[in-house]
Amino acid sequence: MPGWKPDCFKSASKHKRNVVWQEEIQTKKTSRVPEIKRGVTYVELEKKEGSSLGLSVSGGIDKDEVSWVSSLRPASIADRSDAIEVGDILIAVNGIRTANLSHGEIINLLRNAGDRVILELEFELPNYAPETCSSLQCKMTKIVLDKDDGTLGIVMRGGIHEDPDKTRPHTVCSVRPASSAAREGRLREGDRIVAVNEINIVNLTQFEAYDVMALALGSSVSLLVEYDIAVMEAVENASGPLLVEIDINKGSNLGLGIGLVIKTQHGNQQICIDKITQASVADRSGALHVGDQILSIDETRLDHVTLSEADSLLKANKSDQIKLEIYPANQLKQTTNGL
Numbered sequence: 001m002p003g004w005k006p007d008c009f010k011s012a013s014k015h016k017r018n019v020v021w022q023e024e025i026q027t028k029k030t031s032r033v034p035e036i037k038r039g040v041t042y043v044e045l046e047k048k049e050g051s052s053l054g055l056s057v058s059g060g061i062d063k064d065e066v067s068w069v070s071s072l073r074p075a076s077i078a079d080r081s082d083a084i085e086v087g088d089i090l091i092a093v094n095g096i097r098t099a100n101l102s103h104g105e106i107i108n109l110l111r112n113a114g115d116r117v118i119l120e121l122e123f124e125l126p127n128y129a130p131e132t133c134s135s136l137q138c139k140m141t142k143i144v145l146d147k148d149d150g151t152l153g154i155v156m157r158g159g160i161h162e163d164p165d166k167t168r169p170h171t172v173c174s175v176r177p178a179s180s181a182a183r184e185g186r187l188r189e190g191d192r193i194v195a196v197n198e199i200n201i202v203n204l205t206q207f208e209a210y211d212v213m214a215l216a217l218g219s220s221v222s223l224l225v226e227y228d229i230a231v232m233e234a235v236e237n238a239s240g241p242l243l244v245e246i247d248i249n250k251g252s253n254l255g256l257g258i259g260l261v262i263k264t265q266h267g268n269q270q271i272c273i274d275k276i277t278q279a280s281v282a283d284r285s286g287a288l289h290v291g292d293q294i295l296s297i298d299e300t301r302l303d304h305v306t307l308s309e310a311d312s313l314l315k316a317n318k319s320d321q322i323k324l325e326i327y328p329a330n331q332l333k334q335t336t337n338g339l
Contacts, residue, residue: 153179255280291329
């Protein structure tokens, strides 16, 4: 029986945010981002007297490094700004450049910056897969997020640039843990935001897009999102059962609905997929389709299992991977037509 893991789910680690990265980034940043990949943003932070921004900075002229954000304290002012990423290079604080400052001078600059702090940050522009990529197919869906103290929990970068080579889609670079976006569970790193509350932002700069997001009225925000699904030729060309292994990020929902189909000719029942939520883990895998028969879940056969028991098996999986043995819908049709 053929079996595989969809390419886009080989590892869930790349979707984990800086809670993990801050422990992993240990190499020196001795140079700035290459010009062709360089993006710049300005972040305004307001803090109360006696409070801290919640970011740690490494580097300095005495360290032979550029100054860069090495960690963000969860739920801090800097973290909840949804505009800063671990690895960003700190160019200036309230207009004061850091290039010729020592590490200690940079720390003092941040501590004494006052209650209103403007950071100039440099970052690497998000990668952009060309539309000709044959292993991926683009889809769109609407995702509604509740505002959580005015934030959604995503860092978005890209936009129209005066240098065409630097123009990128408005790309989700990370999703903050425990945020509104994380709880909803479908947005992923690399997704592109096309519209905010039905306002098209495709032809806006990064700063203009942020303004649209910040000024969105109401307790929730509707995002039109473009995302990728894997193209699985093995499924289309299958001639029998397939074993599909799908990685599931913590907090994500598989997004799979199942139903019971009665094959009256032989009186047997089949448990089949009857719904796949758009942009869910199941949808993005590209390996599952409405109408597929599920033969087993995590090696438990469904021959004599009720629909309720099968649904419980799907929900009981608490690991970072689920194994489904399926009989593709197109093969079921051929089998039925041949009866």
